[in-house]
Amino acid sequence: MKTLVKGALAGAAALAVTSAPAVAQNLMISASLPQVHMWVGQSLDPFADKLEERTDLTFTRFYAGELVGVGRGLDALQGGTVDIVSPLLAPYIPGAFPLTDISQLPVYGTDSAQITRAFQKLMDSDVELKDGKTFYEYEIEPKGIVAWGLGASGPYAINTVSKEITSPADFQGLPLRAGAALQTMTLENLGVNPVTMPAAQAYEALSRKTIEGILLSVADWKSYSMTELLKYSIEGVALGHWESYAAISKSAWDGLSEEQQKAMDEVAREVALENAEFIQKQYLEVRAAAEAAGTTFVQASDLPQELQDHIAEASVATWKQWIETMEADGHPARKAAQLWAELVQEEGGELPPGVAEYLAD
Template identity: 25%
Template sequence: MRARGTLLSFMVIVLLFVYGCENSGNQVGAQEEEVYTLTITTNVSTTHPFSKETIVPYMERVTELTDGQVQFKYYPSEQLGKSQDFIHLVRDGVIDIAHFNAYSYPSEFPITSSLMAMPGLVTTGEELTPMFNETIRMDPVLEVDFLSNGVRPVLGMVTIPYDLYTTGKEIRVPEDLKGLKIMNHGGVFKTAIEHLGATPVTITVSDMYEAFDKGVVDVINHYPSTLNAWSMGDLIESGTSGAKIGAAPYGLMISEKTWQGLPENARTALYQAGDELAASSSKIFDDDSKSVEKKWIEQGQVNKLTDEELKKWEKVHDEIREKWLAKQKDPKYKEAYDLVMKKIQEIK
C-alpha cells in the first residue's frame, strides 16, 4: 500500500514537472510573438515626398524585418501635436516615434541643430547622409542631444544644400541680401542671416507659402524638393543655384522608454530600416531637387551662379562658420565638429 502511494506521488511530481516545462515554454513563445504597435507622427501630409519615400517604406520595412512583430499607427500632418512639441511628446511617451527637424530644437539639440546646417559643409544629401546617420548614434551627439532628452535617433538624414528664392528681386552675391527679410530656421541660420546684413524672420515650413505670398518674408531659404511639395514654385520668380546657405539635418526619433521596452530583434530592425531608408530616400530627394531646379532654371526662375559669384559665397561661408564656432563654449561641440570634419574629408 505504501509502495502504491509512493509510486502515485512520484507520478504526480513527474506530471507537474512536465506541465511546468510546457507552460514555461508557452510563456516564452508568447513573449517572443508579442506584437508591438508603435505610434509614429510627422508634420507632413501623406502625399509629401518624405511621407511617401521615407516614413511609409520605413514602417513597412520594420514590420517585414520583424515578421509582423512590430506594427505602426501613422498620424501625419501634426495630428498628435505641433512639430515643435514632438520632442516633448516623444520624451513623455505620448508618441513612440516622431519626425524631427533638428534646427527646430536648438536648446534640446545644441549640436545636431547646427552641425550640418552650417553653410558650405554639405555637398549633397546622398553623400553626407550615411555619415550623419552614423554620427548621431555616437557620443558625444547621442548623449548630449538625444539621450539627455529621453529620445534616441533611429534614422538621420541631411538635405541637399539650401538656396535662396524671392518673388522678384534677383540674388546673385551675398551683398544682394542686405536689408531683406529672410526665412529663419534658428541657430546658425540666424547667425548667417545677420552676418549677411539681413533680418531673420522665424516661420515654419507649413506657414512659409502664406508668409512668402504676403511679403512677411522677402527670401525663402530651402531646397527645391520641399519647396515644390508645398507649391512654392507658383510664387518663386528668382532664385540661386549654388549659394549653399545651410542644409537641414532631420530624421526619426523614438522614445527611450519605448526603446528599452522592445526586444533586441525589434531594436535591430528599427536601426537597419533606418540605415536603408536614409540611404535610399536621400538619393530620391536629391534627384527630385535637381530635377525641380533644372526645370526652374529652364523657365528662368533660378540663376546658375558663375564661378566668381560662387567664390564670394564660399568666402561668406567661412566667415559664418568661424563666427558660429567662436560662440560654442561646450568642448563636446568642438569634439563633434572635429569628428564630422574628419569624416567629410574622408568622403572627399
C-alpha cells in the first residue's frame, strides 16, 4: 500500500503563514440542499454540532439554497459570501473540478463506506499525478479552498417507474435522468437517452413520464420522495458513486487557530465515515420500504448473460471515454484512474472486466 499523507490537510494547513490565536468566532455555513438530505441533516449539522461542542467556534447555518444555490458554492466561497459550503456539489460546477467525477466511474460490489474511505485516501495520497502535484494539490488547492470528502452516496443504480430491463434492446432510447457529465457517458454507452437534471427536479419529470427512470442510489430515494414511485431497480453494479466536498475558504481557514484547524480536520473525517454508515443504513430501510410497496430489485448477476455483458462493456467504455476525454483536455486522468482503481480494490470493490487491462497498457 502506498504511504498516505498523515492528516487530511497537512499540506493545506502548512500554507498558513501563522496560526491565529484561539478566539471565539462565528462562521457562516451554507447548504444548497434541505435538511432532509443525507448530506445536510446527517453531515453538515453533525459537523457544525461537533465543532461547537469541541471548540469555541459557532456556526450560522443556511439550508435549502436560501443563501447559496446549487452550483454556486465555489463562487460563494471565493467571493466571501460564506465561510463554509457543505455539500460543495462539485459535479454541478462544470470544468472546475475535472478529476472529482472519478468516483462516478462504474465499479462492482461497492457501498458508501468503501468509496468514502477510498476517496479519503485519494485526497490524502502523495502520488504525483502531474507537474509534481497530488490529487489534492491539483484538484483542490488552486481553488482557494480547503476541502474534505463527504460520505459517498450509495451505488448509483438504474431505476425505472415501470420499465423492466431484460435485454440490451430495452436500453435503446430509454429516457433516463443523469446528474453529471460522466453519468451521461455511462448512459449513452448503454444506449440510453440521458436527460441531465438535478435529482430534486426528477420527481415531477418521472411523475409526468417525461423520463422513464433515473440513475440514482436507492438510499437517495427517500430524500427525493421516490420510494413509492420507482418500481424496478438493478443492483450489484454501481454506475458510480456521487462524491463531493465539505469546503471552507482559504481565508477563513487561515483565520482559525492551529487547534481549531486540527479539530475541524478531525471532525470532517469522522463525520464523513459516520455519514457513510448512515447512508448504508438508510439504503437498507429504503429498500425494504420500496420492496414492501411493490418495487422489484434485480441483481446484475441474475440478469440474462447478454445483458450482463452489455452493462460490462458499457462500463469499460465509460472508463476509456472519460480518461481519454480528460487527457485530451490536459488533465492527468489516466494516472488518477490508476490510483483510484487501486484504492477501490483495496477497499474490496471490483473493476468492470477489461478495465485493469486497459489501465495497464
